[in-house]
Amino acid sequence: MRYKDIVSDIVRWIEENKFRTLKIYEIVDKSGFSRAHINRLFKERTHMSLGTYSRMRRLSASAVALRITNEPVKTISHSFGFDSTTSFIIAFKKQFDVTPGMFRIRKFWPFEKMTARYDLLETIRHLDYRIVDDVRYKPFLTTFCLEEILDNLSEGESYSILIGRSTINSRFIDNKNVGLSYSLCSREPLSNVKAKWLSINCNLKVNELGAFQEVIYAGLLPHIGITRNKGQDMLRLNKNGNCLTICEYLIPFVKYKQKN
Template sequence: MKTTFKQEVVYQLLHWLEGNIHTPLSINDFVEKSGYSKWHLQRIFKEVTGQKLASYCRQRRLTSSAFMLRLFDKQIDSVGSEHGFSSHNVYHKTFKRHFNVTPAQYRDALHWSCKGLCPPINLTTQPVPEGRLVELDAMTLRGRVTDYAFTQDTICHFCWDKREALWRQRLAEAAAHPGALYGLSNVIKGGPRADDCATLQYLACFHPDAGGTETPLVEIAVEKQTYLHFSFNGEAQQFADFIKLIYEHALPTAGAVRRDGYDIERIDPQRFSASRSGRIDYYVPVLV
């Protein structure tokens, strides 16, 4: 569908906001960026998005700070100031009023409640994945661990290409062709270098009966529990956005509480190929 000039202006501002979410921004900054008067800008933003500009910006800053608290090893005051809050008290009070817990309580909770997170307006052509509750039986998997240290700017770089290299390496080690290959991922705060904020731990693995004697391998016992199940069936370049849409849109919209543990990818070895496409069942552990 062809966008109108007003929509194009608003979409450009939304892109600009997401790219500057860690910069203190005021309505005047948007006015200067757009070239519209304050009154006219706020009117067309509401017309196009259905939301008030100031309220949307505040909720997106709070949401971005919440993600940073959960994923990265950073001081609370630093997170608040990076998102434009003028003092510890202002950030603390605003955060608690919105999420009903303090920033410290939110950061330190064992499980991650996605309630109150404000999804960014979806500017991609991909629809938001729809999840359904399923229960996976307990299973034991054997795999190889890869640690990927990342910062705020490189969080999306561990996508299809890096995963596929690990999948193919693991398949080459199997004595028997496995019916399914699994990818387990979880984020650990901190990293080996001073500027690393977090580490993504990824395991490419399958059931022990697939054999293979290569070392070092680790054995993971996955308990029987409930997951939100999402299905990916598309091109390689869409996979990073698929995961991003799950965490930024699907989980907050569902008001889900992500359980501590691994996300599970179930990959059909027959369905990913040199064509750089494939089918993946993606499971996020949740509390119900």
């Protein structure tokens, strides 16, 4: 097995277990190598130690959770394996320069100090993304099932869909527990003022959207260090027969700084 595959397997296991504080010996045992060897190999590939990477992924995921759920800081702290709310607040402020509470309510949502999932880097290198200027369009039909919009679309036409948060499970487990709503937009703009968007070209089936959002929010946005603006993400999709194809994913943003 190639060393690259070994590291990717380890980081996927770290991701699956980011809801608790992993001990270094657990990660070493999972790798099947000596501690010195796997530490050296891991740092060569990720430029971080095992412990630092594990902690940074927990903090990065908790930062996303603060923005997409209404769960109390105490609950999020517990869900990501911190010993106490106090230790979580201290670690969070040290990394992001603000408390979890302030991070949640601030106008902009910065990804610059987050750590991207190492196992997603190869995927995001092949993403076709660019900056575009476009207006926001007026929503007129909202549903919890994207496929329900199908009957309102004409064959071969392109449509804009806004993504909103709708429901949240009673106990926070993972970002995937956040329910989403989808609003079909008319061709009438909310205003004539254009906003900046990060546009990501794609060719997705509707059931692939969740996995693609994981690549974006745990991979691409931390990797390029985007500062996300307020407002909903937007999809562009086409109707082809009885199928919906998502061809573009757009994120409102203020700025980004490509990381090394």
